[in-house]
Amino acid sequence: MTSSTLGARQLRYKAFQEFLSSATESFKSLCNNNPEANRFKAIYSLCTCPGGRQGGKNARQLEVFFGARPFDSQENFDSTARPSLKLLSERGATLEFVRDDLGRVHVFLYPAVSEGMKPIEDAIELKIVGDPADLAKGTVLSRHFRWLVAYMQCTCLEGAPTFRDRITVAKLRLLHRRSVDGRMWDSRISVAAREVIKWVFTVGLSGTLLAAIQWTASTHRPMAVVEVSAEPTDTRQQRADLIRLGEKTTERLEAVERSLGDIRTRLDAPLVTQPALPSSRPPAKKNATAN
Structure with a gap:
């Protein structure tokens, strides 16, 4: 010293x-x-x-x-x-x-x-x-x-x-x-100030930096041009085949649904009872009583 x-x-x-x-x-x-x-x-x-x-x-x-x-x-x-x-x-x-x-x-x-x-x-x-x-x-x-x-x-x-x-x-x-x-605590205002500063430098600052980066990128960079190429012939044919297959499948499902409807209608219809036919055999003769 x-x-x-x-x-x-x-x-x-x-x-x-x-x-x-x-x-x-x-x-x-x-x-x-x-x-x-x-x-x-x-x-x-x-x-x-x-x-x-x-x-x-x-x-x-x-x-x-x-x-x-x-x-x-x-x-x-x-x-x-x-x-x-x-x-x-x-x-x-x-x-x-x-x-x-x-x-x-x-x-x-x-x-x-x-x-x-x-x-x-x-x-x-x-x-x-x-x-x-x-x-x-x-x-x-x-x-x-x-x-x-x-x-x-x-x-x-x-x-x-x-x-x-x-x-x-x-x-x-x-x-x-x-x-x-027996323990010395920091002032309440300093504790609150530290929490605010912590929030600013974590949540607030990160959000601000992210927004600034996005704004800078969108302002100073040219827009990306997406080139759309022509669809190959094989791809178009495959898509057409898939569409036709889907249409045929739909038609078959509709036919099955109609058949099921007919069966359901017949099952729900009431039963018809026919009358019994008359017998063709002649009636039996009664035995004569003895005089």
Whole structure:
């Protein structure tokens, strides 16, 4: 690695450390200028933790989050059937800044989570900031803080999201990468764009190319001339013989059909019964009775 590259990386490290040093005052000012953030601050409290919430020992991390608080209680019974009271708690949304080895800053947004409710996504990757010095700009930090408040409105129990908040969160879920069940997924818009491009370069492009080839062939090539040669004499004689044979066969079939019709008519006709003829032998004489 060259000295110039090493110097640029070290400058990014230094810019991130400066951002950590000024983060507490910056987010405090942003919260004071946002009425909804002040309302959540009164309920959950707003915490800015350079180094992370686990003791502030991670020099690569900054967490800005609305704290945890109990919102309900539930009576349970232990193994000895003795009643016990359990407090149900809720954790507010979190905005996290994490520096990688190259000095870039990954910005993540985590939803508010309660005992029985959480969004599908575990986190949304808002942006990868190439130069941490950009985080010192008021517009960049203000935009990230507005996203935190809108996400808090849409995911916490005390949220009252406006139409603008819902549109903002919908855009974040559509345009940015999301972590679901510990796996990072590409943004929905990029997945849809890849499917469209895949269709264009397979079905659409192949059809377009085929149509262009056919049009080019029909436009720039002369029409093929089909030469029809005279029919040979033997072929004409064979065709005539076949025609005569077919005619004779038809005549024979018609004669057979007529014969079958005559037979069918005779079979269907009623039978005629002739009367019996008189006998020519004279009648027998009766024997005379004795006197």
